[in-house]
Amino acid sequence: DIQMTQSPSSLSASVGDSITITCRASQSISKRLNWYQQKPGKAPELLIYSASTLQSGVPSRFSGNGSGTEFTLTISSLQPDDFVTYYCQQSDSIPPVTFGGGTKVEIK
Amino acid sequence: QVQLVQSAPEVKKPGASVKLSCKTSGYNFGVHTITWVRQAPGQGLEWVGWIATYNGNTNYAHKFQGRITMTTDTSTSTAYMELRNLRSDDTAIFYCARKTYYYDSSGFPLSYYFDYWSQGTLVTVSS
Numbered sequence: 474d475i476q477m478t479q480s481p482s483s484l485s486a487s488v489g490d491s492i493t494i495t496c497r498a499s500q501s502i503s504k505r506l507n508w509y510q511q512k513p514g515k516a517p518e519l520l521i522y523s524a525s526t527l528q529s530g531v532p533s534r535f536s537g538n539g540s541g542t543e544f545t546l547t548i549s550s551l552q553p554d555d556f557v558t559y560y561c562q563q564s565d566s567i568p569p570v571t572f573g574g575g576t577k578v579e580i581k
Numbered sequence: 582q583v584q585l586v587q588s589a590p591e592v593k594k595p596g597a598s599v600k601l602s603c604k605t606s607g608y609n610f611g612v613h614t615i616t617w618v619r620q621a622p623g624q625g626l627e628w629v630g631w632i633a634t635y636n637g638n639t640n641y642a643h644k645f646q647g648r649i650t651m652t653t654d655t656s657t658s659t660a661y662m663e664l665r666n667l668r669s670d671d672t673a674i675f676y677c678a679r680k681t682y683y684y685d686s687s688g689f690p691l692s693y694y695f696d697y698w699s700q701g702t703l704v705t706v707s708s
Binding site for chain 1 (some may be wrong): 676
């Protein structure tokens, strides 16, 4: 099974800051990596697929990068709604599907 | 618009079974696989399994094999997940989500994502 290691597990930042979350796969997954945002009490929402493609409607302050085993999610100029939890998920062709452990972004 | 709507919260005793429903609308049910993901209280996301709605083929996470069954009713565009022999550590919110493929310029499928999610159903297992 492919393991996904997400870091950090939490971070503190201020409105307007830029942050980067990292996700590492235990083996190469090319660009088969998705990012989700989850607000408290809500279902996850797709932000980015194929490592760097923004889902329709997602603000351009979100960006994704990487391939192989290392990936990043960057949020530039954090907005109040962005202080929630983010998950990476590998979408390799063979199950099982695995998610990273999550990164909670908190207000400093 | 695309919607996935789950059944009401459930409270079960250890050893019991639970069957959750996920009623879909707004798209062709037979085109998209339905996946199930669970989230224990305060924890991360855990893939449970999925079912191909066009032929009923399933793929389950190892830890659930033997006590889980996923089915569909194409006449009502509804997916179901039954989990048996419940334990206290099965207490979680269960989500269903739609799996969508994306393609390269030649039409070759590259991979997939989960683009629409249900509101989730809390399953509480307690004696």
